[in-house]
Amino acid sequence: MSDDTVRVASGQGFWGDWLEAPKLQVRQGPIDYLMLDYLAEITMSIMQKQRSRNPDAGYARDFVPLIRELAPDLIERDVTVVCNAGGVNPEGCRDALVEILADVDLPRPLRIGVVTGDDVLSDMDGLIERGHDMRNMETGEPLSSVQDRVQAANAYLGAGPIVEALERGADVVVTGRSTDTALTYAPLIHEFGWGPEDWDRLAAGVVAGHINECGAQATGGNTLADWRSVDLVAPGYPIVEAREDGSFVVTKHPGLGGRVTWATVTEQLVYEMGDPAEYITPDCVADFSTIELEDLGGDRVEVKGVEGRERPEQLKVSIAYRDGFKATGTLTYAWPDAVEKARRADEVLRGRLERLGLEFDEIRTELVGAGACHGSLAGEPPEELPEVEMRVGVRADRKEHVARFTRELAPLILAGPPSVTGFAGGRPKVQTIMAFWPALIDREVVDDQVEVQIVEAA
Amino acid sequence: MKVQLREVAFARSGDKGDTANVGLITYTEEAYEALVREVTEERVEGHFGELCQGGVERYEIPNLRALNFLLHGSLDGGGTRSLMLDAQGKTFSTALLRMEVDLPEEVVDGVRDRMHEERRRWREGDDGE
Structure with missing residues (x-):
């Protein structure tokens, strides 16, 4: 590992994942970024239900005490957090963070960046009226056929607003429905200055994000390759050590359990895979059939050669x-x-x-x-x-x-x-x-409402 | 020789709506080529039978020595509609590994040597290809 690498560590693969993982990632060795993925489609609808009962709810609540506990470490070790804990209420999550951090003695305030604008529920009727029929990608039916039963509708945002928050100095970035992979590659765009049409590098970032987004599933959790030999009491979650050219090494902290081999990484690569040549994200289309893996030994697997293509015209919307x-x-x-x-x-x-x-x-x-x-x-x-x-x-x-x-x-x-x-x-x-109800929506509709705010908390 | 897929490969499965995906991964180039020939869409569809209602699609991923199978209509509607215990298709991986295939003996031996070697390295903490 050299100084020109950026280390993005995964600390949470879903809402309900192991609470110790993010703490171990921050404290057991050097990392630059901690990414925490809390969201799945089902999670969004649960959060929407919670918010309908209590306007202050609707985000991953356990994220707030986690940051209270980790705040001194984040400042001392210079670690930035990027997460989608905001769920359907990123501002509520921010307010809770500000409130809880007021009681913590920190050497300097933490800057909280909040990304909003993925929510397209509030203007649903207007959107449909203006001709955004959000047809079901599988059945072709227009959304109007279930309009009165819609509970949540969120566009998948890419890396853009996270990068903006990082450029404005955020220590903790909280988003709503950002893609899981963007949480890993947005820091790489920020650090390396990758361009918006740097399709190969962006695609490499997407692959890194896919490896990180399910936590220990890339480091020996759930492995069928040789599950008996993996120590899973305190597994190291994945860490991506990325280079400017898009190549990266997947590893974990030494001293923790888990394993990183070509087998554990490949298992995660094929997880929830569709067409390997068409991994569609808001920022590019990644081609997983171009991935070159090399097992370097010692819990290090190198990934290079990833190719990507132009981003899609529209954004995906997840509607519950x-x-x-x-x-x-x-x-x-x-x-x-x-x-x-x-x-x-x-x-x-x-x-x-x-x-x-x-x-x-x-x-x-x-x-x-x-x-x-x-x-x-x-x-x-x-x-x-x-x-x-x-x-x-x-x-x-x-x-x-x-x-x-x-x-x-x-x-x-x-x-x-x-x-x-x-x-x-x-x-x-x-x-x-x-x-x-999976659907597509024009980028402009969402881009126009995306906002990044930074607040200081201490 | 006849072997169960679990003797020469491993797998991971997940869900996308009502479709389960199973990624089947093996240890050597020779085994990969043999699996491409043996583990066809038709055979996988026949293997899963009534468990897969909407047909099977296969993608070849030679760079990962992996085949990706999409098993459509396998999750009772998928997501929260599904009444299945395994509504997210997590155990479809081992269900595929039950399949029996006929592979050349030297291919099976090659995989066994490779697995043996890797497990030895894992245990000695000196893994690597």
Whole structure:
């Protein structure tokens, strides 16, 4: 590692990831940037729901105490944080940071940069009226067909506003729906001065971002290559050591667990992959079929040769809309004849649902322990299983039908097949289904409303 | 010789809407070429049977010694609509690794040598290609 590299460390791969990871990334060795990815499509709709109940909510709440704890380290070690913890309320996240940091004794104030403008929900009706029909990329239907049920709508922003925040001196950049990969390559654009049409370098940054965005999944977490030999008690999360020319090394802090090999990095590269030659981002299209990997040994894998192409005309919008209700419940049946008892219980349950005249789009029964994951590929379950869990889910448009289903599991304990247990968790909850509507929107619509603000907190 | 894919490859799977993706990765160039011949879209579709309702697309990624399979219509609607335990397709990786393929013996031996060598290095803390 030489002085002309920039080290971007990954500290969080989703909202709910290991809380120790970002602290270890900052404290266990030198890094320049800490990126934290909190968002998935489902996360955005959960946050939107929280915000509809409480206007101050709607962001990754655990990010705030994390920054309070790390603030002195960030200043002392000169580490900049880039994250999408803002969710559907980046300004709320900023306010919470300012409030909590007021009680922390810091050598200098922390500059918080906030990126807003990804939200296209507030002006949804106006956008549709002005001809932005945001057709579903899969079905071609116009958004107007579900307009009254839309719960959240956010455009995926690229690196631009993050770079602006960094140029204006932010120590912590909080965005809403930025792409996961931009959190890694925006710092590289800022540090190396890559141009907006430097497609190959930008694409290399995207590959680096893809490696970073799922945390330990690139450093031996979830590896099938040789999972027995990886120490996962305190895994090192990935660190990208990037050079100006776009090449980089994936590594981790020595002294922590995990592993970085060609195998662990390749596994992450193919994760959630579509067409490898067409990895589309707001800033470029990256071609994963051009990646050259070299395992240097010692938990270091070099990535080079990445090629990219021109960015797309439009931005992707992720729209969440209410689409009915569901509930899932479980009961456990013990040996002997566990599978047979569970199957009988399922028949009894379905018979009762039918007698009640309830209508469902789907009733799905899975036997956990007897092929729930791999279905018929697992073959017929052995007769002498020690126990099996019956897992039944239903989906319907009418909430009351789903609610009635949730009352039908407990009666099976006394009025069903024998040697049953596992109902301590109580009645299943009725969940509102948030379906996703992937669409495209013209860049200008979003660009016009994107804003970067910097505030000082201490 | 007949082997299960798990003996010569590893994999990772994920989701995009109602599509599960499985990236299948192997250890040597020879094994990659053999998998390109053996693990076709048709065979994968047949392997998954009723678990995959919308057809299979395959992409070759020789630079990573990987094949990427898109299994459309596999996740009961996907996302939050799905009632499946594995609504995000996380275990489709090992489901694919169950598949049996017929590979030349020297290809299988080559993979075994390579895996053995790598595991030895992993354990000695001196990995590298």
